[in-house]
Amino acid sequence: MTSTRHPAAHACCSTPESDIDRDERYVSLVTSPAMFELRDVVAGPVDSPILRGVSLSVPCDGILAVAGPSGSGKSTMLRLLNRLDDPLSGDILWEGRNVRDWDPSELRRRVAMIFQKAPVFPGTVRDNFLVADSDLTPERAEHALQHVGLDVELLERAASNLSGGEAQRMSIARALLTSPSVLLADEPTASLDRASRLTIEDLGREIADGGVPIVWITHDTEQLRRIADHVVVLIDGEIAAFGHLDELDRHDDPIVRQLVGAGGSVE
Numbered sequence: 001m002t003s004t005r006h007p008a009a010h011a012c013c014s015t016p017e018s019d020i021d022r023d024e025r026y027v028s029l030v031t032s033p034a035m036f037e038l039r040d041v042v043a044g045p046v047d048s049p050i051l052r053g054v055s056l057s058v059p060c061d062g063i064l065a066v067a068g069p070s071g072s073g074k075s076t077m078l079r080l081l082n083r084l085d086d087p088l089s090g091d092i093l094w095e096g097r098n099v100r101d102w103d104p105s106e107l108r109r110r111v112a113m114i115f116q117k118a119p120v121f122p123g124t125v126r127d128n129f130l131v132a133d134s135d136l137t138p139e140r141a142e143h144a145l146q147h148v149g150l151d152v153e154l155l156e157r158a159a160s161n162l163s164g165g166e167a168q169r170m171s172i173a174r175a176l177l178t179s180p181s182v183l184l185a186d187e188p189t190a191s192l193d194r195a196s197r198l199t200i201e202d203l204g205r206e207i208a209d210g211g212v213p214i215v216w217i218t219h220d221t222e223q224l225r226r227i228a229d230h231v232v233v234l235i236d237g238e239i240a241a242f243g244h245l246d247e248l249d250r251h252d253d254p255i256v257r258q259l260v261g262a263g264g265s266v267e
């Protein structure tokens with residue numbers, strides 16, 4: 001397997017340069033500042049780590065698509081970013097500060113996450129929104145629904161009665177109610193039909209363009225090509241490639257090219 005290893009070439013969005021112990025194993029995009037820094041991260045069970053020394057600078061704009069075969073460690077990596085799990089070794093910095101030093105609830109409010117199957121809490125859609133914002137005003141609740149393209153009448157609907165696509169949009173609206181700085185998305189459209197997938201993709205683009213970057217795991221190469229501003233490819237717990245899609249389309253490793261859906265390049 002060929003690995004792409006770029007030297008770090010810039011400071012993070014709000015990270016003092018002195019706070020970063022630069023390491024030639026960093027993988028970094030030259031043109032974008034970084035939001036998360038992963039430094040030689042090992043994670044998973046002690047006896048069989050899943051991530052095996054991942055170093056990565058996550059750009060602080062647009063959509064970073066995370067691709068890789070099943071079991072390569074994509075979800076494991078994402079769950080470290082808002083401390084749903086902790087690494088066995090290595091460090092993860094967010095905005096220049098180790099995630100272990102953030103208050104966990106503050107971190108999770110600012111680093112929001114959505115999942116393949118949207119978690120639905122008991123009660124109405126409004127009740128679900130109140131979980132995220134206990135001071136929710138009627139106007140904010142309506143705006144939250146409109147923002148994700150749902151009818152305001154759904155506010156009083158039992159959340160358990162929403163369709164899969166509606167539930168995912170509700171979960172995105174709920175996540176946005178905490179005014180996050182970044183959104184983590186773990187295969188958010190994997191169980192949706194094509195129309196709902198495209199709706200969520202459009203919403204993701206709007207959110208990212210509105211200033212909330214997204215780290216988005218996807219298995220769907222067509223989706224990856226529609227959404228990705230940057231791509232990281234994980235294979236067997238290591239970073240196999242990182243960069244813009246057009247760079248990865250020309251990657252030495254045919255498996256990388258296949259994973260990013262490069263047309264006709266798999267040997």
Ligand SMILES: Nc1ncnc2c1ncn2[C@@H]1O[C@H](COP(=O)(O)OP(=O)(O)OP(=O)(O)O)[C@@H](O)[C@H]1O
Pocket residue numbers: 044045050068069070071072073074075076077219
């Ligand atoms: N807590 C755990 N204990 C043991 N094994 C685990 C644990 N969590 C995940 N695994 C295993 O680690 C591997 C990587 O899991 P992970 O969910 O990160 O992969 P993934 O790339 O997101 O896969 P997929 O695309 O199928 O969702 C899988 O084989 C999984 O079964």
